[in-house]
Amino acid sequence: MSVVITRDKQFNLLPGETLLEGLERTGHDVEYQCRSGYCGMCRLELMDGEVSYASPPLAFVGPNEILPCCCELNGAVAVDCHLRADLDSQGELFPTDLFDLQATSKA
16 A cells, blocks of 8 residues: 555555545545546645656646646655545544554554
């Protein structure tokens, strides 16, 4: 599993899950349109780590930017993304990532 760090939370991607899917699952606010790297709407700043693409995205990707809909994580990453504003006052849907096997095995 790859570790993802955002402005508000840290979580693990599930096997076969895209970064965009993981951000959505954990309550993050990410705009998107195509989920295939064509439009670039989901573009985020990559603050730390590295990603790659199975095939080059058609949307423009600037330096330190990634498309979470189609990038593949090459280890842990940190991205500039916040939780959705409509979440509870604690800023999280759940106190821990319910799909994080390490967190649930310690409980």
